[in-house]
Amino acid sequence: MANITRINSQKDLKKLREQIVRKKDPRKTIISVCVGTGCVALGAWKVVDAFKKDLQKKGLKENVDIKLTGCLGSCEHGPRVIIQPNEICYFKVKPEDVSEIISNTVLEKKLVERCLYRDPIKGKIEKKLEDIPFYKYQQRLLLENNARIDPKNIEDYISEGGYEALAKALFDMKSEKIIDEVKKSNLRGRGGGGFPTGIKWDTTKNAPGDTKYVIVNCDEGDPGAFMDRSLIEGNPHIILEGLAIGAYAIGAHEGFIYVREEYPIAVENISLAIKQAEIYGLLGENIMGSGFKFKVKVHRGAGAFVSGESSALMTAIEGKVGEPRPKYVHTAVKGIWNKPSCLNNVETWGNIPIIITNGSEWFRKIGTKGSSGTKIFSLVGKVNNTGLVEVPMGIKLRDLIYEIGGGIREGKKFKAVQTGGPSGGFIPEKYLDLPVDFDELNNVGSMMGSGGLVVIDEDTCMVDIAKYFVDFLLEESCGKCIPCRDGLKVLSNILNGICRGEGKKEDIQIVDDLSETIREASLCALGSTAANPVLTSLEYFKDEWEQHVKEKKCPAKVCKALINYYIEAKKCQACLLCLKECPVNAVHGEKDQVHWIEQEKCTKCGACYDICNFNAVERISGRPVPPPPPKGTKPIRKKGK
Numbered sequence: 001m002a003n004i005t006r007i008n009s010q011k012d013l014k015k016l017r018e019q020i021v022r023k024k025d026p027r028k029t030i031i032s033v034c035v036g037t038g039c040v041a042l043g044a045w046k047v048v049d050a051f052k053k054d055l056q057k058k059g060l061k062e063n064v065d066i067k068l069t070g071c072l073g074s075c076e077h078g079p080r081v082i083i084q085p086n087e088i089c090y091f092k093v094k095p096e097d098v099s100e101i102i103s104n105t106v107l108e109k110k111l112v113e114r115c116l117y118r119d120p121i122k123g124k125i126e127k128k129l130e131d132i133p134f135y136k137y138q139q140r141l142l143l144e145n146n147a148r149i150d151p152k153n154i155e156d157y158i159s160e161g162g163y164e165a166l167a168k169a170l171f172d173m174k175s176e177k178i179i180d181e182v183k184k185s186n187l188r189g190r191g192g193g194g195f196p197t198g199i200k201w202d203t204t205k206n207a208p209g210d211t212k213y214v215i216v217n218c219d220e221g222d223p224g225a226f227m228d229r230s231l232i233e234g235n236p237h238i239i240l241e242g243l244a245i246g247a248y249a250i251g252a253h254e255g256f257i258y259v260r261e262e263y264p265i266a267v268e269n270i271s272l273a274i275k276q277a278e279i280y281g282l283l284g285e286n287i288m289g290s291g292f293k294f295k296v297k298v299h300r301g302a303g304a305f306v307s308g309e310s311s312a313l314m315t316a317i318e319g320k321v322g323e324p325r326p327k328y329v330h331t332a333v334k335g336i337w338n339k340p341s342c343l344n345n346v347e348t349w350g351n352i353p354i355i356i357t358n359g360s361e362w363f364r365k366i367g368t369k370g371s372s373g374t375k376i377f378s379l380v381g382k383v384n385n386t387g388l389v390e391v392p393m394g395i396k397l398r399d400l401i402y403e404i405g406g407g408i409r410e411g412k413k414f415k416a417v418q419t420g421g422p423s424g425g426f427i428p429e430k431y432l433d434l435p436v437d438f439d440e441l442n443n444v445g446s447m448m449g450s451g452g453l454v455v456i457d458e459d460t461c462m463v464d465i466a467k468y469f470v471d472f473l474l475e476e477s478c479g480k481c482i483p484c485r486d487g488l489k490v491l492s493n494i495l496n497g498i499c500r501g502e503g504k505k506e507d508i509q510i511v512d513d514l515s516e517t518i519r520e521a522s523l524c525a526l527g528s529t530a531a532n533p534v535l536t537s538l539e540y541f542k543d544e545w546e547q548h549v550k551e552k553k554c555p556a557k558v559c560k561a562l563i564n565y566y567i568e569a570k571k572c573q574a575c576l577l578c579l580k581e582c583p584v585n586a587v588h589g590e591k592d593q594v595h596w597i598e599q600e601k602c603t604k605c606g607a608c609y610d611i612c613n614f615n616a617v618e619r620i621s622g623r624p625v626p627p628p629p630p631k632g633t634k635p636i637r638k639k640g641k
């Protein structure tokens with residue numbers, strides 16, 4: 001980026017791209033290290049330092065480039081490193097591996113086998129990314145460039161064809177044509193409800209008033225979700241480009257990027273991207289000489305889940321507390337300072353350059369009839385491969401969980417998957433072959449949400465997890481409307497009571513009725529969707545609720561008040577391990593005397609259960625604890641012990 005000249009035309013952009021590509025030597029070694037949040041947490045910066053030092057030591061500083069990229073997807077197996085040419089992909093790289101990687105892979109083109117991907121179940125080593133199941137079943141339209149781009153370098157984005165869609169929009173298309181193309185693409189908002197993007201744009205465009213705003217929603221307050229953060233961190237320019245195209249189509253000259261403050265890398269990368277785009281003439285006054293002007297500001301959110309709701313987010317941008325307001329008139333017509341304001345999710349904006357470049361027809365071929373394109377999910381929970389995945393709409397839940405996710409951890413049984421964040425529903429095993437799209441998920445009581453996908457196994461209690469999400473939403477409720485503020489409080493009290501073993505027979509019906517009332521009467525979608533986890537848990541796992549209430553039994557053995565631990569005398573080897581581990585001295589016994597647990601003292605922390613090497617500690621629910629063995633009972637020794 002040494003001699004920057006402002007881009008003053010579509011031709012200038014093409015010329016600059018050619019120059020950048022020409023300057024690149026395709027044979028030169030590039031070591032790309034992911035410095036997305038996941039890999040940074042696993043020590044990526046130490047790996048970067050080790051590469052720099054080793055290259056210096058070996059006199060290779062001038063021959064090898066280090067590129068710092070955003071998230072590559074398989075964060076769990078980070079820090080991730082890719083070496084070009086030949087795209088050698090290394091996983092879980094440690095500073096100690098670096099010298100060998102340079103000596104073997106960079107200098108001698110040999111692989112360092114221990115850093116290659118090893119299938120967590122079969123143990124098989126995969127050399128190519130496209131052979132790794134986690135990547136094989138994905139279609140990475142938005143995320144693909146993360147591996148090639150240093151998000152802090154606008155020229156990397158330009159060299160991949162960046163800002164050419166904006167140039168096409170500004171010079172070759174009228175605003176109506178752009179909106180028409182977005183409508184025809186059938187792109188639906190990726191932030192939750194799946195509202196058709198083109199229709200929203202049209203509404204803002206046609207709303208009265210000359211001052212209009214476009215906004216990116218990167219609040220992402222859902223626990224376990226990191227799609228939008230990863231996209232902004234890894235490829236901020238694709239979002240800016242989409243936003244600028246939208247602004248031009250709608251007739252806005254000012255835009256906001258709302259990013260939560262807890263996302264420092266996203267804030268840093270998008271702020272820098274805006275500065276660079278302004279310097280290159282791709283944002284600001286007279287963009288690429290087209291006469292169109294567009295300024296973008298970053299608004300840092302204070303980290304409240306409810307502030308991700310459209311009217312709350314716009315209130316926050318106005319400088320007030322980010323609480324929702326009644327939407328008698330949509331924010332697309334009266335938003336920030338009562339001006340027409342078009343809010344879209346990060347991923348929605350990211351799809352725009354792809355649609356403008358490839359056309360709506362091409363885009364519509366991906367996905368399902370009702371939901372075109374791809375969807376990014378953060379796949380988390382009890383699957384073997386967690387991470388950031390991008391799949392075509394319509395993929396089966398089974399493929400997402402078993403092919404990409406590699407199945408359930410420790411060979412446990414699948415119980416449910418929650419889509420749609422904290423107010424999404426639980427989808428049971430019978431729907432594993434459901435094609436994932438907006439309508440199909442709604443039909444089974446869940447929703448797409450912004451893309452959190454939490455996999456739940458047999459060890460999860462469906463009452464306890466519904467309680468967890470109700471408590472989360474109660475905490476996050478702004479308290480402005482009674483159904484949400486007080487309704488969730490009452491719901492939480494009942495659910496906590498059921499989990500404490502105080503549930504009454506009539507509670508289940510009350511929970512059902514109250515959930516419906518909260519859904520119907522709340523001010524915003526936080527309240528109106530808050531009961532989804534409860535309602536789907538009740539619909540698909542009612543027997544678990546009934547067992548809690550009628551038999552005081554938690555079949556998953558999670559609810560502390562409903563479980564007990566005891567030591568099976570026949571299995572106990574009197575090894576003293578659990579006795580030493582118990583933090584409250586509830587385990588009694590001696591060497592050569594079987595141990596027993598004093599129930600009154602036991603806090604049910606499970607430490608004895610976890611540490612026993614002989615599976616002698618039993619966790620039970622819904623049945624009485626057997627009496628302790630007579631004092632002095634000798635262990636029945638296992639052979640060889």
Ligand SMILES: Cc1cc2nc3c(=O)[nH]c(=O)nc-3n(C[C@H](O)[C@H](O)[C@H](O)COP(=O)(O)O)c2cc1C
Nearest residue numbers: 189190191217219220308309310344345348525526
């Ligand atoms: C409580 C609550 C939180 C929300 N949080 C987000 C969020 O973090 N990101 C987002 O894009 N949409 C969020 N939404 C949805 C937004 O209100 C809005 O529908 C969305 O940003 C519109 O963008 P889209 O049309 O591209 O989906 C939230 C909605 C509610 C009710």
Ligand code: FES
Nearest residue numbers: 036038039072075
């Ligand atoms: S943060 Fe590095 S792979 Fe996701």
